[in-house]
Amino acid sequence: MKVLLTSTLKRIHDPKSWRLGKGQDSFNYGIACVAAMAEKAGYDVECLDLFHNNWRAGDLERHVAEKKFDVVGIGFFTPQTDLAQKTAAVVKRVLPNSKVVFGGIHVTSVPVETLDETPEADACVVGEGDYTFTELLDCWRDGGDIATVAGIAYRQNGKARTSGPRGSVRDLDDLPMPSYHLFPMREYEVSxxxxxxxxxxxxxxxxxxxxxxxxxxxxxxxxxxxxxxxxxxxxxxxxxxxxxxxxxxxxxxxxxxxxxxxxxxxxxxxxxxxxxxxxxxxxxxxxxxxxxxxxxxxxxxxxxxxxxxxxxxxxxxxxxxxxxxxxxxxxxxxxxxxxxxxxxxxxxxxxxxxxxxxxxxxxxxxxxxxxxxxxxxxxxxxxxxxxxxxxxxxxxxxxxxxxxxxxxxxxxxxxxxxxxxxxxxxxxxxxxxxxxxxxxxxxxxxxxxxxxxxxxxxxxxxxxxxxxxxx
Structure with a gap:
């Protein structure tokens, strides 16, 4: 399975973009952690920072059409909710049979509401996603029932619901090092x-x-x-x-x-x-x-x-x-x-x-x-x-x-x-x-x-x- 993990599209004519500018930002550490677990499990993973790259919808359309990803994970915070929805819509328009997964603090706070508001999203990862996302990939690959995956929100008969809770990762040393190599690390610069x-x-x-x-x-x-x-x-x-x-x-x-x-x-x-x-x-x-x-x-x-x-x-x-x-x-x-x-x-x-x-x-x-x-x-x-x-x-x-x-x-x-x-x-x-x-x-x-x-x-x-x- 080909997996894309990405941030959201950037807001057009963002009034603060000239202030922050390319190079005055930081990479998505959470996505890097999730990517590392998926790579460890043998999946073909790409990380893409749409915000940092200043990509528009057309750029994303061409990229996903070329790569033909099976699963696209989108991580975001509350201020990017509408942008996440637009990003998911672009993916589904080009690859209607792909799976779109949302993750992050916002969807953990309101997972059912997020699915209700975003028909293009197939599931949300609730809580820490290190193990959850990879298990979700395994389930889709093997044709299993995603309702058995702890720590997600999903749809059953058209109704959004949550599966059983997943506890936090107890030993952080059990996790692989974040996939820094999948990001253009030297292009980033914090404030x-x-x-x-x-x-x-x-x-x-x-x-x-x-x-x-x-x-x-x-x-x-x-x-x-x-x-x-x-x-x-x-x-x-x-x-x-x-x-x-x-x-x-x-x-x-x-x-x-x-x-x-x-x-x-x-x-x-x-x-x-x-x-x-x-x-x-x-x-x-x-x-x-x-x-x-x-x-x-x-x-x-x-x-x-x-x-x-x-x-x-x-x-x-x-x-x-x-x-x-x-x-x-x-x-x-x-x-x-x-x-x-x-x-x-x-x-x-x-x-x-x-x-x-x-x-x-x-x-x-x-x-x-x-x-x-x-x-x-x-x-x-x-x-x-x-x-x-x-x-x-x-x-x-x-x-x-x-x-x-x-x-x-x-x-x-x-x-x-x-x-x-x-x-x-x-x-x-x-x-x-x-x-x-x-x-x-x-x-x-x-x-x-x-x-x-x-x-x-x-x-x-x-x-x-x-x-x-x-x-």
Missing amino acids: PNISFRPPTVSFQVTRGCPFKCTFCEYTTVGGPKIRHKSIPRIIDEIRYLRDEFGFHSLVFRDSTLPTKRKFLVELCEAMIEAKIDMPWMCYSRVDLKLPRETFRLMKRAGCWQIGFGCESGNQKTLDRLKKATTVEQNMETLKIAYGEGLSISTTWMLALPGETVEDAENTIRFALDTPAHIAKFYLPVPYPRSNLERACREDGGLREGMSYANYDLYDQSDPIYVNPLIGKERQVRLTRDAYRRFYSSPRMWGRNLAQIRNLDMVKRYYDGVRLLLAG
Whole structure:
């Protein structure tokens, strides 16, 4: 069987495409993991990044007509729902007898609804797809009943339904290395805000998240239990990325790399001993109570930046979000990390349900008072089945006629949720003002300029600020 795994088509006249540009993106790690299992099982697999390649429908039509794939898997997030449907329609128009499979966080949240809305899709992979997708291929190859495959949504007598649940992968070392070789790895480049020394690659060493933030949908796929690859496996993977593709720095894309402190310490010590010599950044939380010694060890191992999801400068908002953090922890942890010479990136949300203009202003002022080098301000994006989505519906702020195609993470000038206590124009203006005030702060510029060591860093800061302030 010939298998194609792909992203969705790109939105035509995408207003943000000029900002991100080809080369300022990252490959689809999830698709690479699924591809590796299918390759291991003996299937002929191709990975295609339609978004990165800037392909249009005609390009895809010609490609699938030439290759005549038996199965096409499409991975996507909520903002690409309509694009996934269009991609599936193109495939079915050219290859009506092929099988189309959807996967990702969105379809895991609403699998039955996704099938109901997309007649071109034959099945959805629900949860982690490493084993599920390959078993689905086996079933179609052998003429079996796909209802026996755990972890999917499928149709029976024209009605969408789900099969039995599939648990998370217990031992990540049982999985083969992601199929990096099926992607044009050196063509990718992550955002300059998180790239220390290009070219930079993003990859993942853990799965799962034990936290219960109301706005996040990550645990929908990863589950609540943290699992990680073994230290030797991680070191081997880093060496492969460095030696095979020539990457100079890393991004740990894990939602919270330091959740297990013992694992973090062992990883840092192993990177030092192995002389990896690649700068890296990761994401963390302010309530993990990492001591100064751990931040110092991380820096010795190559860590140059940590991203913190602070979210708010209001305790009542943090409580509503179930962050299990405090505003005091936000400030204290950022100061400790900054004091150890690390670059600090922060994210904040404005105009959440129940907030007033003063609450939003308070968050902006709080962000300005932190020692952060980077701050990103977002309006609420209520993902399917999340507690935040319920709160947005209950206060009447979720836009009427809203579809998942409106979930655009980058362009927030036309938000899908309008806080009734603030209003659309005011909350859009608040977000723009937050960026303007933060990035015109002399203290912010002083912190960033103090980190510059070479011309590459000058270019990184220039590109990063241009990207953040665009639009």
